[in-house]
Amino acid sequence: MVELLAPAGNIESLDAAIGEGADAVYLGLKSFNARMRTMNFAWNQFEAAVAAVHRQGKKIYVAVNTVCEERETEQLYRLLSYISKIKPDGIIVQDFAVIRMAQEFFPTLPLHASTQMNVASAAGINVLSREGFKRVVLARELGLEEIKLIKAQTNAQLEVFVHGALCVSESGLCLFSSFLGGKSANRGMCTQACRRYYTADINGSIEQGYYFSPCDLELVSQIPSLVEAGVDSFKIEGRMKSAEYVGSVVAAYRYVIDHWQEDKKGAIVTAKRMLSSDFARAKTSYWYNFKTQEEGIEKAGDEILNPKQAGGTGIYLGKIVALKPVPKKIIAEMQHGSDERVHIQLARLEGDAYEPDVGDSIRLHRQDDSHRESHKVRSVEILKNGIRWIDIPSGFKIGDDVYLLQIKSSAKRYAHVLPKDLSRYKRHPGNNELPVLDLTPVEKNELAYFPAGLYVQVSSVQDVFIAQAARPVRIIIELNSETQYDFVNRKTSLPISKKQVIVSLDPFCPAASENDLRNTLNALIEEGITTFIANNIAHISMLKGKKAVNVIAGPYLYTFNRWAVSWLENQNIGAFIMPYENSRKNLLATFSQSVRERVLIPVFAYPSLFRIRFKKPQSYDFAYFSDRENAEFKIASNSDGSFVMPEKPFSIVDKVDLLYGDGFKRVLLDFSKTRVTKAQLREVVNALEKKIPLDGAYRFNWKEGFYAPRLVEERDKASEKARDAQKTRSSKKLPRTKN
Numbered sequence: 001m002v003e004l005l006a007p008a009g010n011i012e013s014l015d016a017a018i019g020e021g022a023d024a025v026y027l028g029l030k031s032f033n034a035r036m037r038t039m040n041f042a043w044n045q046f047e048a049a050v051a052a053v054h055r056q057g058k059k060i061y062v063a064v065n066t067v068c069e070e071r072e073t074e075q076l077y078r079l080l081s082y083i084s085k086i087k088p089d090g091i092i093v094q095d096f097a098v099i100r101m102a103q104e105f106f107p108t109l110p111l112h113a114s115t116q117m118n119v120a121s122a123a124g125i126n127v128l129s130r131e132g133f134k135r136v137v138l139a140r141e142l143g144l145e146e147i148k149l150i151k152a153q154t155n156a157q158l159e160v161f162v163h164g165a166l167c168v169s170e171s172g173l174c175l176f177s178s179f180l181g182g183k184s185a186n187r188g189m190c191t192q193a194c195r196r197y198y199t200a201d202i203n204g205s206i207e208q209g210y211y212f213s214p215c216d217l218e219l220v221s222q223i224p225s226l227v228e229a230g231v232d233s234f235k236i237e238g239r240m241k242s243a244e245y246v247g248s249v250v251a252a253y254r255y256v257i258d259h260w261q262e263d264k265k266g267a268i269v270t271a272k273r274m275l276s277s278d279f280a281r282a283k284t285s286y287w288y289n290f291k292t293q294e295e296g297i298e299k300a301g302d303e304i305l306n307p308k309q310a311g312g313t314g315i316y317l318g319k320i321v322a323l324k325p326v327p328k329k330i331i332a333e334m335q336h337g338s339d340e341r342v343h344i345q346l347a348r349l350e351g352d353a354y355e356p357d358v359g360d361s362i363r364l365h366r367q368d369d370s371h372r373e374s375h376k377v378r379s380v381e382i383l384k385n386g387i388r389w390i391d392i393p394s395g396f397k398i399g400d401d402v403y404l405l406q407i408k409s410s411a412k413r414y415a416h417v418l419p420k421d422l423s424r425y426k427r428h429p430g431n432n433e434l435p436v437l438d439l440t441p442v443e444k445n446e447l448a449y450f451p452a453g454l455y456v457q458v459s460s461v462q463d464v465f466i467a468q469a470a471r472p473v474r475i476i477i478e479l480n481s482e483t484q485y486d487f488v489n490r491k492t493s494l495p496i497s498k499k500q501v502i503v504s505l506d507p508f509c510p511a512a513s514e515n516d517l518r519n520t521l522n523a524l525i526e527e528g529i530t531t532f533i534a535n536n537i538a539h540i541s542m543l544k545g546k547k548a549v550n551v552i553a554g555p556y557l558y559t560f561n562r563w564a565v566s567w568l569e570n571q572n573i574g575a576f577i578m579p580y581e582n583s584r585k586n587l588l589a590t591f592s593q594s595v596r597e598r599v600l601i602p603v604f605a606y607p608s609l610f611r612i613r614f615k616k617p618q619s620y621d622f623a624y625f626s627d628r629e630n631a632e633f634k635i636a637s638n639s640d641g642s643f644v645m646p647e648k649p650f651s652i653v654d655k656v657d658l659l660y661g662d663g664f665k666r667v668l669l670d671f672s673k674t675r676v677t678k679a680q681l682r683e684v685v686n687a688l689e690k691k692i693p694l695d696g697a698y699r700f701n702w703k704e705g706f707y708a709p710r711l712v713e714e715r716d717k718a719s720e721k722a723r724d725a726q727k728t729r730s731s732k733k734l735p736r737t738k739n
Helices: 011-019 043-055 070-086 096-105 122-130 144-151 220-229 243-259 264-274 293-304 328-334 461-470 481-489 511-526 537-543 562-569 584-590 593-598 653-662 678-690 709-732
Strands: 003-007 024-028 059-064 090-093 111-113 133-137 157-164 198-202 205-209 216-218 233-236 315-324 344-351 361-365 372-376 380-382 388-393 401-406 453-458 474-478 501-504 531-534 550-553 575-577 599-605 610-612 624-626 632-638 641-646 666-670
Touching: 003 011, 003 243, 011 024, 011 043, 011 243, 024 043, 043 059, 043 070, 059 070, 070 096, 070 562, 070 584, 090 096, 090 133, 096 111, 096 562, 111 122, 122 133, 122 144, 122 511, 122 537, 144 157, 144 220, 144 511, 157 220, 157 243, 220 243, 220 264, 233 243, 243 264, 243 361, 243 372, 243 401, 344 401, 361 388, 372 388, 453 461, 461 474, 461 481, 461 678, 481 511, 511 537, 531 537, 537 550, 584 653, 593 599, 599 653, 599 678, 653 666, 653 678, 666 678
Parallel strands: 003 024, 003 233, 024 059, 059 090, 090 111, 111 133, 133 157, 157 233, 453 474, 453 666, 474 501, 501 531, 531 550, 550 575, 575 599, 599 666
Antiparallel strands: 157 216, 198 205, 198 624, 315 344, 315 401, 344 388, 361 372, 361 401, 380 388, 610 641, 624 632, 632 641
C-alpha cells in the first residue's frame, strides 16, 4: 500500500492532514529544517504530535534537512538526542553530519534522504542504502521513466513529490538567495530569488518579467502510473501553506489513490475538481511530459516558466495601509496551550473589493520582494465606520501586498490531533556535550595527487591551452557534453600530462544519464585520468573500487563541519574543495591546522546561482538581466541545461596571504561556465600575485558568513547595551569647575 505524506507546518495543518486521510505527516522543529520561515512545532507540541499520530496508526517524520556550521554541531547533537527519545518514524536529512552522528550515537533513528541531498539515480541511492538509509526523497527534476529505472535497481523506499511549489534550480544546488545576503536555501532561509521580478534587454527593448518563477507541480493524473512504477510514498509540498490548502490537496490525492483501480478516468476527474479551489500558480507536470532527457532539456522551459505569471500566488487583495498591535486577550486565546509566543499584528488593507474574513487564508509579500508568508486570518475587528482590521504575521509593513489563497467557505473544521493539555509533554533538548572528533591527519605522500599550489578550473579543452599561462600545479576540467565528446569521441590530446589533469563531475546526476556517465568514467580512467572531483554521492559509488583512482569531494558535497568531512572520509575521500557559500571563520573552525593540507579554497569564481536542468525558453532572447537593486546576472544555456551566474565574480584573491598564514596551501581560480580569455586570466593572476582586490567583485559569505537571526539579535542587543552604557557614563560626568 502506498503512503500519502502531507505537510504539517503548524497544528491546524496537522489536523487537516490527518482529518483528510494522510497516512503520514512531516514537520519541522525550531532549528535545522528547510522551512525556517514557517511556524514549526514547539518541543511539547512535537512530543504530543508523535504520541497522538502513533495512536491513530499513522506515521510522523521530522525534517532535519539543512546544512550545519561547525559552531552548531553540538546543538545538532542535542537535537538528535532529543528526537531519538521521542521516536518519530524517521528524520529527513541533508547534511552528512547528521548521518555521521546518527551512526555513531543514535543508530535506531531511521534516516530518510532529503530532496536537498540531490539524489537522482540508483547509484546515489545505493550509497545511502549501505549507510543505513531506509528511504530517499528523489530530486524533483525526474520523469516517470527515470523513476522506473531507479526502482528496478534499488531496494530502498522511494518518496516522490507530487504536488506543490517547485524550485527552478536543481534540488539542493541553489546558491542565489545565499549570494544575495547569506540567507541560504541550504539553511532553510531561502528568499525565493526565483520568484523575483527581473529586467532584461531583449532585442534592444527593455522588458521585465518573472523569468525564473516556475509553475506549481500537480501530478494527480500521474498517480496510477507512479503506483505501478513502485513509488512508496507520495509527498505533498506545503509546510508554509494554510491548513485549508493542506486539507483540500490531501483529500484530492486520497481520493485518486483509493479509487483509481476501479475507475481511473473518473477518479482523476473527481480529484482535479477537488483541487479547483486552489488559487495558487498555474500547474505543470514538469518532467513527466517528456519521453527522453533530450526532449525535456529542449522543451521543459516553455512548460514551467511564464514570465507574465507573478512570482506569488492567489488573488490580489491590496496593500497594507495601516498597522496596530493585537489586544493581549486575543493573543492568549490563540496560543492554544503552547509555550511559544504568537507573533501577529492587526492590519488594514486597501485595494480589492473583497474583504478577508476569519478562516480565510492569505499570503503576504514584502514590498521589496524579500519575504513571502502564508497566513490564516483568525481575528477580524470591524469598526462602526466599516473599517476592517485583520490579523497578519509580525514583520510586514505598510505598503506590503496581500493575496487571497482560499476563502473560509471552502474551509472545514477538523478534529484536533493534539490534546488540549500539553503539560505532561516536557521533554526538550538537553545540555549534552558533543564528543570531540578529530579528522584524519595527513600521512606522508598521501596527497601526492593533490599538491600545494595554484589550481585552475575550466569548462572546455580549448581553455586548457589558455589556463596553462597561469602555471597551475593542476588544471581541473569540467566534464560536460562538450568535453565528454572531446575526450571520448575525438580522443583530443591535451597540452599537459594526464597526471596534471583533474576531471570535475557535474553535481546533477540523473538516472537518464547514469550509465553513460559510468562508461565515460571508465573510458577516462583507461586513458590515464586518475583524479576526479565528486559533486554528487552517486559519483562516490561509480568511482568506488577503481584502482589507482583518487576522489576529491567537490564544493557541492557540502562540508560545512567536521562531522560531514568525517563521513566523507569514511567513503575513502581524503581531499576537499570548500563550498562557495562558506566563510573564513567556519572554514578555520572545521579544519584544524593539522588537516588543512586536505583543502582547496576557491578564491575566484562565477558560481552557478541557479543550476537548471533544461534550456531557457526560446522567448528568453537575452544573456544578461538585472534585479531591482540593479545587480546584474547572466544566463548560459546549452544541452547541459541552464546556468545563472553573477555578472561580476566572487573573489578573495587579495586574501591569499591570510589563507597561507592559516595553513591552507591550495587555491583555485574557477572559470567554470565561462570562456577564458588571455586578458581576463592575466588580470586575475595579476591580482592574485599582487594580493589586490578585483574591481566590483563580490565576497559572497566569506566575511559575514551565513545570515543567522539569533546572531543578528545577539549583536543588536550587544550594540544597544553598549549604547546604554555609553549614555550612563555620559550622564555621570561631572561638569568642569571654573578656576
